[in-house]
Amino acid sequence: MWKAFDGDGRLVYGSWVDTLPSLMPMYWVRAIGGTLYLSGAILFVSTSWKTINKGQRPFEEKASAPALAPLAAGAEHGGFKHRMLEGKPLQFTVWTTVAIAHRRRRRDHPDHRHRVQRPDHRLGQALHAARARGPRRLHQPRAATSATRR
Amino acid sequence: MSSQAAQGNLEHFEYDDAIVRKFTVATMIWGLVGMLVGVIIAFELAAPALNMDLPWTTFGRLRPLHTNAVIFAFVGNGFFAGGYYSTQRLLKARMFSDKLSNIHFWGWQLIIVSAALTLPFGITTSKEYAELEWPIDIAIALIWVVFAINFFGTLAKRRERHLYVAIWFYIASIVTVAVLHVVNSLALPVSFFKSYSVFAGIQDGLVQWWYGHNAVAFFLTTPYLGLMYYFMPKAAERPVYSYRLSIVHFWSLIFLYIWAGPHHLLYTALPDWAQTLGSVFSIMLIAPSWGGMINGLLTLRGAWDKLRTDPIIKFLVVAITFYGMSTFEGPMMSIKTVNSLSHYTNWTIGHVHAGGLGWNGFFTFGMLYWLVPKPLEHQTAQPSPGHDALLARPGRHLALRHLHVDLPVCPRA
Numbered sequence: 001m002w003k004a005f006d007g008d009g010r011l012v013y014g015s016w017v018d019t020l021p022s023l024m025p026m027y028w029v030r031a032i033g034g035t036l037y038l039s040g041a042i043l044f045v046s047t048s049w050k051t052i053n054k055g056q057r058p059f060e061e062k063a064s065a066p067a068l069a070p071l072a073a074g075a076e077h078g079g080f081k082h083r084m085l086e087g088k089p090l091q092f093t094v095w096t097t098v099a100i101a102h103r104r105r106r107r108d109h110p111d112h113r114h115r116v117q118r119p120d121h122r123l124g125q126a127l128h129a130a131r132a133r134g135p136r137r138l139h140q141p142r143a144a145t146s147a148t149r150r
Numbered sequence: 151m152s153s154q155a156a157q158g159n160l161e162h163f164e165y166d167d168a169i170v171r172k173f174t175v176a177t178m179i180w181g182l183v184g185m186l187v188g189v190i191i192a193f194e195l196a197a198p199a200l201n202m203d204l205p206w207t208t209f210g211r212l213r214p215l216h217t218n219a220v221i222f223a224f225v226g227n228g229f230f231a232g233g234y235y236s237t238q239r240l241l242k243a244r245m246f247s248d249k250l251s252n253i254h255f256w257g258w259q260l261i262i263v264s265a266a267l268t269l270p271f272g273i274t275t276s277k278e279y280a281e282l283e284w285p286i287d288i289a290i291a292l293i294w295v296v297f298a299i300n301f302f303g304t305l306a307k308r309r310e311r312h313l314y315v316a317i318w319f320y321i322a323s324i325v326t327v328a329v330l331h332v333v334n335s336l337a338l339p340v341s342f343f344k345s346y347s348v349f350a351g352i353q354d355g356l357v358q359w360w361y362g363h364n365a366v367a368f369f370l371t372t373p374y375l376g377l378m379y380y381f382m383p384k385a386a387e388r389p390v391y392s393y394r395l396s397i398v399h400f401w402s403l404i405f406l407y408i409w410a411g412p413h414h415l416l417y418t419a420l421p422d423w424a425q426t427l428g429s430v431f432s433i434m435l436i437a438p439s440w441g442g443m444i445n446g447l448l449t450l451r452g453a454w455d456k457l458r459t460d461p462i463i464k465f466l467v468v469a470i471t472f473y474g475m476s477t478f479e480g481p482m483m484s485i486k487t488v489n490s491l492s493h494y495t496n497w498t499i500g501h502v503h504a505g506g507l508g509w510n511g512f513f514t515f516g517m518l519y520w521l522v523p524k525p526l527e528h529q530t531a532q533p534s535p536g537h538d539a540l541l542a543r544p545g546r547h548l549a550l551r552h553l554h555v556d557l558p559v560c561p562r563a
Contacts, residue, residue, distance in 0.1 A: 003491065023496070027196035030496075034189040037507055041185050044515050045178045048522045052175065055525045059168035065242040065309040067161050089305055089313055089321060097325055100408075 161309065165238045167525050169251040173231035174518060176259060180227055181514070183266075184219030187212055206270040214281040215269045220506060221279060221369060223262045228514040229373040230258070230297075233320055235521060236380035237301065240317055242310045246303025250296050257293035261286060273343045277358050279365045280334050284345040287335040294331065298324050315396040319376030322404045326368040334361035352419045359414035366502075367407035370510055371473075375403075375442050378470065381517045382449050385462045391448035399441030406435050413484035416493060425486070432484035439477030446470040465516025472508025476501060 002019050004012040013019060086092070191212045194200045201207045234251065238244060245251050264286050268274075274281040282290070301324055305317070334357055337345035349357050383390045390396060412420060412428025447470055450456070456463045479501050483492050492498060 002495070024196065026496070027192070031189065031192040031196050034185070034192045037511070038182075038185045038189050041181055041511075041515075044518075045182055048174075048178060048518060051522045051526065052171065055171065058164075059166075059171050059525055060164040061167055061525070062162065062164055063239075063242065064160050064162045067159055068309050068311060086313065086318075087311075089317070090302060093302070093321055093325055097329065100329060 163244050165235075166245050166248060166251065167235070169245065169248070169255060170231050170235045170521070171525070172255050173227050173234060174522060176255070177224060177227040177231055177514060177518065180219055180223030180262060181511075184216060184224045187216040187219060191216055205272065211270050211272055214274060214278075215266060217279060218265050218269065218281065219262070220510075221365065222265070225370055225374070225506075225510045225514070226258065228510070228517070229323075229369075229377065230254070232377040232381065232517050232521065233301075233373065235524075236316055236377065237304060237320065240310065240314050240380065241304055241308035243304050243308050246300045246307065250300040250303075254293060254297045254300060257289065257296065261289050261293060264289075268343070275335075275337065275345065275347070277334065277347070277361075279362050280331075280358070283343055284335070284337050284339050285342065287331070287337075291328070291332055291335075294324070294328050298328065314379070315390075315393070315400055316376040316379040318397075318400055319372045319379065322400075323368050323373040323376070326364060326372075326404070326408070330361045330364050330368065334358060352415075355415055355418065356412065356420060356424070360408075360411040363411040363414060364408055366505070367410070370505065371407070372404065374510060374513055375400075377517060378442070378446050378466075378513065381520055382446050382466055382470070385460070385466060385516070385520050386450050386453050386456065388449055388451070388453050391445050391451065395441055395445050399438040399445065403435070403438035403442070406431050406438060410435060410484070413489070416484070416486055416489045429484045429486060433481045436478060436481050440474060443470055443474035443477070446473075462516050462520045465512050465519065469509050469511075469513035469516060472504055472512065476505040476509060479504065 001013060001022060002016070006012050190200070191209050194207075194209050194212070198209075201209065205211070234245060261282075265282055268283060268286070269281060273283050275283060280287075301320065305321075336348045338348060339345040347354050347357075379390060379396060409431035410428055412424045413432045414428075416425050416429070418425075447467065450463070450467070453463075457467055482488055483497070483501060
């Protein structure tokens with residue numbers, strides 16, 4: 001409906017709000033469906049609540065396991081590579097975080113180098129002119145100052 | 151296990167289920183609140199007069215309350231409940247610090263309450279799923295760090311060398327949510343309740359949807375896939391279908407997901423190549439997503455009869471099926487041609503509810519139906535040497551298990 005065009009290529013329903021009346025029945029269906037889901041959740045909470053209240057302190061479970069033995073070199077876990085990566089979760093996590101948080105410095109970025117080195121380029125000139133005129137907050141190239149432009 | 155027992159002394163310890171119980175109760179309460187607000191605003195759309203002409207009850211202010219409540223309060227607490235339960239068992243260690251567990255719990259609830267107080271008053275950054283203002287953002291970051299220290303501390307003192315895939319999913323969730331939240335929330339405060347994002351224009355849009363889409367990925371998907379890998383085999387009493395598939399789909403999922411954000415910005419000022427990049431990565435995501443779905447469903451091989459009788463399995467199977475459907479629908483909607491039809495329509499809202507109600511909601515119900523009677527079983531069980539006998543929960547058969555072997559799904563155990 002919202003993409004219906006007439007013979008001249010104009011939108012049949014020129015305003016977005018025209019689609020709203022036809023959606024109204026579906027909005028009611030959604031509200032009723034949501035109420036059904038909510039009533040299921042209420043059932044879930046009421047029955048679980050009764051079970052939870054039967055619990056007694058302390059809320060603990062006894063367990064026993066052997067202490068972690070030191071890893072014999074290359075003895076298990078698919079050898080060296082696996083041990084170096086998946087076998088060392090803490091170190092691996094730290095290095096992964098460093099890797100994704102690392103960012104190249106702006107002046108090393110190829111886009112930036114291009115703009116600074118070739119200011120005579122027509123598009124580049126237009127960009128520099130626009131930047132010199134407009135609000136200059138982001139991406140201010142060091143080469144283009146408003147003084148030289150004026 | 152005998153070879154391991156020979157290597158070290160047998161240690162006795164207790165799993166902390168009090169924190170699991172707290173997060174479970176919080177999940178239930180906030181679930182009801184979040185869904186109730188959702189129903190209210192659904193009725194407001196059908197009958198706008200229901201907002202009673204008050205600013206605090208308008209759709210625009212209640213909608214972020216609904217999304218924050220169901221994502222961060224309902225699903226968040228659900229993840230913490232299942233996560234604290236399964237992490238201790240998978241690592242064979244009590245949580246690193248009970249104090250940190252409790253700071254995490256009460257801090258998180260306080261954040262939720264402050265969200266419920268600020269959003270109806272219109273105090274918002276207007277960034278979708280990151281509406282909370284900067285003081286609350288800082289609190290979220292701090293509490294998340296507390297959670298991370300507690301989790302990684304437990305990892306450091308674990309008694310099980312092998313890390314089951316669920317733990318990898320938890321690690322990815324904790325690390326990535328921290329990075330996403332901090333970067334997207336970078337803002338300059340102008341007053342206690344108002345701040346401006348450090349990003350501007352389309353860059354702000356891209357950062358926002360890099361965050362927004364990965365809130366879906368690393369708050370609603372990867373934590374719950376981790377839970378699925380623990381609770382599905384437990385509930386089905388079968389080993390996971392393929393351990394290899396779980397590892398392959400984990401690494402491919404977390405690599406691909408982080409690039410998919412730009413599909414929220416199709417037909418905007420975002421450069422064309424970035425839009426296409428987002429589409430391509432979104433379509434590639436079908437493979438690892440369905441890897442998870444297949445692995446979850448096929449864990450039931452040989453036990454499909456339980457689908458007829460076991461309500462927990464019913465819930466989990468519906469959840470995983472919805473996961474498969476919405477991770478197919480999502481990539482389809484990121485195709486530009488489809489998106490030209492679907493964007494800015496209720497299809498998008500329908501899509502996110504297939505994931506939210508189907509995957510997260512049904513999985514939470516199934517998981518908690520399995521989890522809630524658990525402590526009762528321990529309390530009624532008669533301890534016997536070397537065993538912890540588990541009495542049956544109502545409607546299910548008696549089971550006797552070695553709790554020492556808590557990795558039925560890991561090839562070594």
